[in-house]
Each structure stands twice: as structure tokens, then as C-alpha cells.
Amino acid sequence: MARDYGRSSAFRPGLLAGKAALVTGGGTGIGLAIARELLTLGCDVSIVSRSAVKLDAALDALRRDGACVGRARAQPCNVRSEADVRGAVAGALEAFGRLDFLVNNGGGQFISPAADLSANGFRAVVETNLLGTFLACREAFTQYMREHGGAIVNITMVNRNGFPRMAHSGAARAGVLNLARSLATEWASSGVRINCVAPGIVYTPSGFENYGAMGEPFLNAVTPAVPCKRLGTAEEVASAVVWLLSEGAAYVTGQELSVDGGLSLVGYPFPLADTGEHSAFPVYGDAAVLPPAARL
Ligand SMILES: CCC/C=C/C(=O)SCCNC(=O)CCNC(=O)[C@H](O)C(C)(C)COP(=O)([O-])OP(=O)([O-])OC[C@H]1O[C@@H](n2cnc3c(N)ncnc32)[C@H](O)[C@@H]1OP(=O)([O-])[O-]
Numbered sequence: 001m002a003r004d005y006g007r008s009s010a011f012r013p014g015l016l017a018g019k020a021a022l023v024t025g026g027g028t029g030i031g032l033a034i035a036r037e038l039l040t041l042g043c044d045v046s047i048v049s050r051s052a053v054k055l056d057a058a059l060d061a062l063r064r065d066g067a068c069v070g071r072a073r074a075q076p077c078n079v080r081s082e083a084d085v086r087g088a089v090a091g092a093l094e095a096f097g098r099l100d101f102l103v104n105n106g107g108g109q110f111i112s113p114a115a116d117l118s119a120n121g122f123r124a125v126v127e128t129n130l131l132g133t134f135l136a137c138r139e140a141f142t143q144y145m146r147e148h149g150g151a152i153v154n155i156t157m158v159n160r161n162g163f164p165r166m167a168h169s170g171a172a173r174a175g176v177l178n179l180a181r182s183l184a185t186e187w188a189s190s191g192v193r194i195n196c197v198a199p200g201i202v203y204t205p206s207g208f209e210n211y212g213a214m215g216e217p218f219l220n221a222v223t224p225a226v227p228c229k230r231l232g233t234a235e236e237v238a239s240a241v242v243w244l245l246s247e248g249a250a251y252v253t254g255q256e257l258s259v260d261g262g263l264s265l266v267g268y269p270f271p272l273a274d275t276g277e278h279s280a281f282p283v284y285g286d287a288a289v290l291p292p293a294a295r296l
């Protein structure tokens, strides 16, 4: 039985007082947990995403939450739209007068075999996760961080060995990590750090609703493969994000931190059976020496 650490912050109260952050996808799931943690530590937070309904509900919950010390505001923004992103950064600056932190969390994908992906479906996922992250980084930098410094965290995924059935997203997030490495170097002279957090399988009702009937069987199949033998929580991701934003990570830039209960060590988020048994690979050499079970 897992011990429950509860919901209070692992960080010292007031750690981020006087700072301001922008969190994309901050109305639900992991983004909402990040916003809550930042607010609890005294940071002012702008949350942005496409749906005004989700943002309003989140803002209401955050403002009612007695632990949230910082000021919260929301602004609709589709990160695929250059104009929206420019406006979101400008709105955050107008409201709080500064932008110390950017968290590129808004994103997602759908489950599909690569062969069935349309160009538009692939483009939608790449635009959401990679282009959206680039636009938000560029606007945060040009509108504020170039002159004042800052810290950026991008949410990626555990994709070191690819991400079958989510090839579009695996590719986009690999691009996000490489982008972070480039920007970490280009923007170091402005005092800007940029890192990534790669969640393993983190249960968020909002996120897994997205997969409909495929969600639950996936979760049931993948949980035993995680060395920690459980799914992660949004708060566990938020905690890593806050550390990377904080002064405690002052010497860390261009890195990716997996928050995955060890999943990346065993390397394969989808159960192997998902790709089906087959004997499609011809053998070079003496097939007869292979044990029968290794031959298929
Ligand atoms: C699992 C563990 C790891 C990860 C966990 C998480 O991330 S949890 C977090 C999970 N949370 C999220 O993922 C939340 C955010 N995710 C999203 O909003 C969507 O997944 C999105 C990013 C695709 C944008 O969608 P949108 O509707 O705004 O996009 P659009 O209108 O621009 O359409 C462009 C193309 O995409 C196609 N298409 C779209 N859906 C599907 C589908 N289910 N099936 C097939 N195709 C689909 C659509 O048909 C069209 O192609 P067509 O027909 O013209 O050739």
C-alpha cells in the first residue's frame, strides 16, 4: 500500500513570492496542478488554453483554494495560433508586469497506428506540441525574458524508444527537447534557463477522457510495466516543474527530467503485445540454433 504524502507543497512557503508565471493548458490535469503549486508558493499565475469553460472552472477552483497565495487569471489561447500566443504573453505581462516563468504544458494527441494517420492529424499534433511550444518560448523571450531573464519548462513524454501508436506526438516531443537544447544555449546570455519534464503515465481524468474506450485498457495494461507499480499523479509532475523553475535549479539548463516511476528504464510505454505477434523478420545465419520460443 502506497504511503500518502498528502497535498501540501514540498517547497518552502513564499518560495516564489513576487514572481509571475504563464502556464499553457493550465485549466486541467497536470497544468492545473502546476498552477496550483505555483500559486501556493506565492507566484502570480496566468493560465491559458482553448476552452473558456475549462479556464473559468479552474479559475474558480483556484480562487476558492485557501492554499493559493498568488493571484490567478485566465485567458483563452490556442497555442497553434501565433496571434493568440502573442496576445497571451502580452496579457500576462499587462496583468502582472513581469513574466519570470513559462510552462509549456498545453498539448496532447490521439492514439492511432502510424499507417492510419492523415497528414492533417499528424500536423495537428505537431502544431499543438512543437509549434505551440516554440511560439510561446519566442514570445516570452522577445516580450520579456531577453531583457530580464527567466525559466521555461516544457512538458514532453517518455519517448526515448519511440512511442508506438502515438508516433506523431513522440516525434513532436523529441522536437521539443531538441528545441529546448538549442534555446538553452542561444538564450543563456540573457539568463534564461529552459528544461523539459517528461511525465510517464500520469492519471488525469481530463487527459484520459481524450482516449475514450481505449483509455482504461491502456492504463490497466501499462501499470504492471512501471517499476513503481503505480501511475503517477499530476502533483508529482508539478513538483518537478517547480524545482526546475526555482533558484534551486540555477545551474540546470537544456535537460529533460523524467517523472515516470522508472518507466523509461524499462523503456516501452505500450504493452509489447500491442504490436502483435509475428514472424516477419527473416533470419540471417542458422535459424535452427535458436530455441523454439525465440524463433516464433
Ligand atoms: C498515453 C500516455 C502518454 C500520454 C498521455 C497524455 O498526453 S494525456 C493528455 C491527453 N490530452 C489531450 O490530448 C488533449 C488535447 N488533444 C487534442 O485536442 C487533440 O488530440 C489534437 C491535438 C489532435 C487536436 O485536435 P483538434 O480536433 O483540434 O484537431 P483538428 O480539428 O485540427 O483536426 C486535425 C486532424 O486531426 C484528426 N484527429 C483529431 N482527433 C483524432 C482522433 N481522436 N482520431 C483520429 N484522428 C483525429 C482529425 O480527424 C483531423 O484530421 P483530418 O480528418 O482532417 O485528416
Ligand SMILES: NC(=O)C1=CN([C@@H]2O[C@H](COP(=O)(O)OP(=O)(O)OC[C@H]3O[C@@H](n4cnc5c(N)ncnc54)[C@H](OP(=O)(O)O)[C@@H]3O)[C@@H](O)[C@H]2O)C=CC1
Binding pocket: 024, 025, 026, 027, 028, 029, 030, 031, 048, 049, 050, 051, 052, 054, 055, 077, 078, 079, 080, 105, 106, 107, 108, 109, 128, 132, 155, 156, 157, 158, 198, 199, 200, 201, 202, 203, 204, 206, 207, 208, 210
Ligand atoms: N497524463 C499523462 O500521462 C501524460 C501527459 N503528458 C502531457 O502533459 C500535458 C498535460 O496533460 P494532462 O493534464 O494529462 O491532460 P489534459 O488533457 O488535461 O491537458 C491538456 C491541456 O492542454 C490544453 N490544450 C490542448 N490543446 C491546446 C491548444 N491547442 N492550445 C492551448 N491549450 C491546449 C487543454 O485545454 P483546452 O482543451 O482548453 O485547450 C488541456 O488543459 C499534455 O501536453 C500531455 O500530452 C505527457 C506524458 C504523459
